[in-house]
Amino acid sequence: MELYIDDAEIKTISRLIDLYPIDGVTTNPSILARTGKDPAEVLQEIRDIIGEDRTLFIQAVAPDTEGIVEDARKISEVFGKNTIVKIAAVPEGFKAMSILKKEGIRTCGTVVYTPLQAYLAAKAGAEYVAPYVNRIDNMGYEGVATVKKIQDIFDSNGYDCKILGASFRNCNQVLELCTYGIGAVTCSADVIDSFVRNAAIDAAVKDFADDFRKLTGKDSMREVLK
Numbered sequence: 001m002e003l004y005i006d007d008a009e010i011k012t013i014s015r016l017i018d019l020y021p022i023d024g025v026t027t028n029p030s031i032l033a034r035t036g037k038d039p040a041e042v043l044q045e046i047r048d049i050i051g052e053d054r055t056l057f058i059q060a061v062a063p064d065t066e067g068i069v070e071d072a073r074k075i076s077e078v079f080g081k082n083t084i085v086k087i088a089a090v091p092e093g094f095k096a097m098s099i100l101k102k103e104g105i106r107t108c109g110t111v112v113y114t115p116l117q118a119y120l121a122a123k124a125g126a127e128y129v130a131p132y133v134n135r136i137d138n139m140g141y142e143g144v145a146t147v148k149k150i151q152d153i154f155d156s157n158g159y160d161c162k163i164l165g166a167s168f169r170n171c172n173q174v175l176e177l178c179t180y181g182i183g184a185v186t187c188s189a190d191v192i193d194s195f196v197r198n199a200a201i202d203a204a205v206k207d208f209a210d211d212f213r214k215l216t217g218k219d220s221m222r223e224v225l226k
């Protein structure tokens, strides 16, 4: 399962990229707005930090098909081949996805709340769809179950479209989808850190270090090896 950072804060991205096996960064207009900075500069900084080989998701903002297509062409031109254009899974967006597919521009159907939205995005040629797990939960429906249903639709219809699970509030939501074999998730730093935030893990790591220090008076294996 691919793992993305759902954030545009440079310090946060740098820390996570340094520590974890991260495949890239996803952004949306609200995430960019939270930085309070020029989006063009922030996105370029993100591209510079993650390099050309990791994937950057950038959302088209224009409301009409023609505008979405123009946004997507510009995003692709400026940020390179490992960039995926997020497009809202609404009628104007599906039309834009079909046009962009023919031009070889990679897209992700976003703002997905229902399985049939995901079906339409996949059929229109999106490479990814991003269902909003926690937002679906907060509407009183089942976010994880909705994503599993989307995966079943793709499998049973033979759609070559990956799910990018999004909008998570806890690692259990991610765990269930990882177990089910979905293609990708994008998570906040807090949720990614929570994969290994556990008192038992910290205690076990500390015990090993303490025992080794008691035995050798040293803090590393290289200090005792000849």
Ligand code: E4P
Residues within 6 Å of the ligand: 006, 026, 027, 028, 110, 130, 132, 134, 135, 166, 167, 168, 186
């Ligand atoms: C990613 O594609 C989504 O834009 C994002 O995960 C939404 O998350 P939120 O519900 O935390 O805003």
